[in-house]
Amino acid sequence: MNPRATPTAPPAPGPDSLTERYVHAVTRRLPEDQRDDVARELRATVADRADSLHDAGATDDEAERAAVTELGDPDRLAADYRGSAQQLIGPALYPAWARMLRILLLVVVPIVVVVVTVVDLLDGADAGSLIGGAVTTALGVGVQLAFWVTLVYALLDRTLSRAEAEQACGGPWSPDDLPPVRTSRGSVGDLAASLAFYALVAGALVWQQLRPPVDGHPLIDPALWSFWIPVLLVALAGEAAYEVWKWRTGWTRRTALLNLVPTTLFALPLAYLAWSERLLDPDAVAAIQQGWPDFDPGVAHLVVLAVCVVVWVWDVVDGFRRAA
Numbered sequence: 001m002n003p004r005a006t007p008t009a010p011p012a013p014g015p016d017s018l019t020e021r022y023v024h025a026v027t028r029r030l031p032e033d034q035r036d037d038v039a040r041e042l043r044a045t046v047a048d049r050a051d052s053l054h055d056a057g058a059t060d061d062e063a064e065r066a067a068v069t070e071l072g073d074p075d076r077l078a079a080d081y082r083g084s085a086q087q088l089i090g091p092a093l094y095p096a097w098a099r100m101l102r103i104l105l106l107v108v109v110p111i112v113v114v115v116v117t118v119v120d121l122l123d124g125a126d127a128g129s130l131i132g133g134a135v136t137t138a139l140g141v142g143v144q145l146a147f148w149v150t151l152v153y154a155l156l157d158r159t160l161s162r163a164e165a166e167q168a169c170g171g172p173w174s175p176d177d178l179p180p181v182r183t184s185r186g187s188v189g190d191l192a193a194s195l196a197f198y199a200l201v202a203g204a205l206v207w208q209q210l211r212p213p214v215d216g217h218p219l220i221d222p223a224l225w226s227f228w229i230p231v232l233l234v235a236l237a238g239e240a241a242y243e244v245w246k247w248r249t250g251w252t253r254r255t256a257l258l259n260l261v262p263t264t265l266f267a268l269p270l271a272y273l274a275w276s277e278r279l280l281d282p283d284a285v286a287a288i289q290q291g292w293p294d295f296d297p298g299v300a301h302l303v304v305l306a307v308c309v310v311v312w313v314w315d316v317v318d319g320f321r322r323a324a
Contacts, residue, residue, distance in 0.1 A: 018068045018175050019046045025074035030081055038081055045071070068175050075099070089153050097153040104145050106245070110238065112141050117234055134234070191247045198240045202233055217284040224278070228269055235266035251322040259319040267312040274304040 023042050027035040049067035054060060071077060075095035089097050116137045120129060205220065209229075212218045220229065239262040246255050273279040277298060285297045 018064050019043060022046070022068045022071065022074055022175070026078045026081070029075065029078040034081065042071070065175055089150070089157050093153050093157045097149065100153075101146060101149050104149065105142055108145060109138055109141050110241075113138050114234065117230065191243060194243045195240050198236045198243070202236045205229060205233065212284075214281075214284040215287040217287055218281050219284050221278060221281045224273070228273060231269050232266060235262060235269070238262040238265060251319070253320075256319040256322070260316060263312055263315050267308045271305050271308040271312075274301045274308065277301045279304060 019042075023039045026042060027039050030038060046064065046067045049070065050060070050063040053063035053066050058066065073095050075098065079094065113134050117134050120133050208218045208220060209222065209225065242258065242262045246259075249255055270279070279301060280297055285295070288295050
């Protein structure tokens with residue numbers, strides 16, 4: 001008796017197809033060891049269902065769209081694959097709750113932390129108080145957001161029907177809600193290099209103050225610790241957080257636009273200090289000029305200003321180029 005032929009998986013559709021966008025939306029929230037198996041299963045399920053609908057008279061596009069729609073919200077399906085418990089908030093509202101909470105934590109918490117930090121700086125708080133206040137504020141705001149958002153969605157889940165819940169979340173899920181397939185996610189090595197660079201810059205700012213390198217004088221004016229250097233440190237922390245988020249989501253128009261925020265928050269203060277010639281410590285400049293009489297602090301500030309502008313322009317343009 002002839003052995004059975006081993007069935008092969010259907011060929012993968014194009015990267016911009018509804019099938020691939022749906023597979024991406026589901027598998028991006030799964031552990032690495034589950035993604036390949038789930039992706040193959042979903043592609044086969046969609047292909048089988050689309051074939052039946054095609055045989056019934058639907059066009060290829062109509063059959064694929066109907067097959068994907070029948071699978072439902074990809075966030076909910078991903079939760080089923082993970083085995084996540086959703087008893088507090090039912091499956092009709094759980095994906096909307098998760099999306100809303102992520103957005104609020106990524107947007108509201110950083111804004112509140114920056115505002116509180118600036119107010120503390122204007123009140124003359126020292127570096128330790130600034131760091132402690134930022135951490136306390138972030139934790140407090142995050143807990144409050146999580147509590148109130150969860151409470152609202154839990155109450156809605158217990159008072160609305162499934163149809164009403166879907167309508168409250170913008171209507172039933174549709175394939176039009178699928179995100180694009182992420183094709184530009186960087187490697188872990190790139191992420192580690194970026195985080196190491198920001199840590200090195202932040203460490204250098206602190207180190208040159210604790211271990212003054214120029215005849216006992218820091219290279220950066222110590223007076224800037226009252227406001228500007230903490231702002232730069234906060235901006236570096238924002239850059240690092242953005243790098244992690246960008247690595248998780250890949251380059252899109254949204255990531256390119258948001259790239260303007262941490263990049264500008266760091267480059268603009270540094271460029272302003274260089275333009276106003278307030279960056280270098282006057283005592284360090286005097287010590288350098290004793291061994292290098294031709295040293296011109298104005299030229300040094302001009303070089304820093306030019307580097308800031310060039311790096312800022314390159315970073316912004318490169319972000320939009322990658323997104324395109």
